[in-house]
Amino acid sequence: MKKLPLSFYQQKDVVEIARQLVGKIVLTNFDGLTTSGRIVETEAYVALIDKASHSYNGRRTAKNEHMYAAAGTAYVYICYGMHQMLNVVTNNEDVPDAILIRAIEPLEGIDEMLKRTGKKQLDNTLTRGPGNLAKALGIFKQHSGLKLMNSHINIYSDDFYITNDLIGSSKRIGVESAGPDSLLPYRFYLRGNKYVSARPVK
């Protein structure tokens, strides 16, 4: 298992990076406890022009500041007052491209993930959906701004073999208010995986 290099996140095409992240492994290590899972669903949010993005039209506040950080930074925010959402920042500093990790398939530390989420047993709800997976991995908004290369949150590749025809794409979830931009095919998922959060469109 190999840590993704910084150059991976520094690529310019955030949509392409989102596709490439499918099949990779996100891992956290807090208090000596390792939890990890394979990424099976992502969504790309494109700097400035994407109405679905928090940084649409250059909007920059304390809330979304970390979207403008250098490539390989974690951006975590709270949605609906209770769900933590894990994003990975890409591209150059001050270019607010980011990728939302929407679902993972649990690998290591399943007992710890069950403990964190208060679930009794492993089923497909443990890490399905961005709120659920962040909870299972122990990620909170305090972790926003951490550099992946140095911190307790990181992304790895292994020998998991994946071909492009295994990766489906669709419009993004829950961004209808973005108008036409909500139809952009910026969501990627591993076909047939039961941890994918919503029934893939087409």
Added chain:
DNA sequence: CCGGGGATTATCT
């Protein structure tokens, strides 16, 4: 000092 947004989830049918 409020007012409200917000990239969700669980739980029904």
Added chain:
DNA sequence: GATAATCCCCGGC
């Protein structure tokens, strides 16, 4: 697929 639950924090005044 519809709906209710849920709440912190930013930002504008």
